[in-house]
Amino acid sequence: MSTDAGVRRRRSRAERRHQLLEAARDAFVESGYHATAMDDIAERAGVSKPVLYQHFPSKLDLYLGLLDQQAATLVELIEQALQSTQDNQQRIAATVEAYFDFVDTPDGAYRLVFESDLVAEAAVKRRVEAVTDACAGAVAEVIQEDTGLDADHAFLLGVCLAGMAQACAARWVALQRPVPRSRAAELVRCLGWSGLESFPLARTPE
Incomplete structure (x- = not known):
């Protein structure tokens, strides 16, 4: 059995960005920009806020993306x-x-x-x-x-x-x-x- 069995593959940067954009899209469409917090988006995406900020420095950057x-x-x-x-x-x-x-x-x-x-x-x-x-x-x-x-x-x-x-x-x-x-x-x-x-x-x- 491979020693890698059961180990989750690390997402590429492009894949992670796509995942974050999808989570943000759902949050913004549902609640609007002002009522959506970065915490909400990170939670939807299943990532920590530091990971989210690595890809998008601010909520506005995420929205513009x-x-x-x-x-x-x-x-x-x-x-x-x-x-x-x-x-x-x-x-x-x-x-x-x-x-x-x-x-x-x-x-x-x-x-x-x-x-x-x-x-x-x-x-x-x-x-x-x-x-x-x-x-x-x-x-x-x-x-x-x-x-x-x-x-x-x-x-x-x-x-x-x-x-x-x-x-x-x-x-x-x-x-x-x-x-x-x-x-x-x-x-x-x-x-x-x-x-x-x-x-x-x-x-x-x-």
């Missing part, structure tokens, strides 16, 4: 949706679905981006604004390419579409999914497409 993680996930979902097809009606549908994918998870982590109780903190505000602009900007690039509108006009349209999808998806969850998800997403798609189709296509359809 989570916010960066969720922001990257959302931006990736939006970019994948926009690149999934050249048909603009389908692009809108895919983009709307990306927002519903982001919010429709058991952990409720989307609230860190869409409903943060720490937006008065400058570092949090910058990150929330950055992810909002990144998603709207990704949509705007496609709009500008396809309609020939200038960057400022295209960006405002991107803000409109992204904001509508975000608000509807988040509210749909908050209202405890009052209609089937497919129907909720279809309503947003129809509204978005009815507006954007009024702008003539400037490129040759593929």
Whole structure:
């Protein structure tokens, strides 16, 4: 029998960080930033506070790490949706679905981006604004390419579409999914497409 039998494998730094972020995510979503203590997070993660502080020097650092993680996930979902097809009606549908994918998870982590109780903190505000602009900007690039509108006009349209999808998806969850998800997403798609189709296509359809 190996002398290592029964010995628990030591977690790598990346694994430990992931474990701590998961524990913090659950705590922040459940109680909010201000009501969550580092003691609570350490207990959830099953580690000592010194171990927690080795990875994250403060509660704010931990929160920002989570916010960066969720922001990257959302931006990736939006970019994948926009690149999934050249048909603009389908692009809108895919983009709307990306927002519903982001919010429709058991952990409720989307609230860190869409409903943060720490937006008065400058570092949090910058990150929330950055992810909002990144998603709207990704949509705007496609709009500008396809309609020939200038960057400022295209960006405002991107803000409109992204904001509508975000608000509807988040509210749909908050209202405890009052209609089937497919129907909720279809309503947003129809509204978005009815507006954007009024702008003539400037490129040759593929």
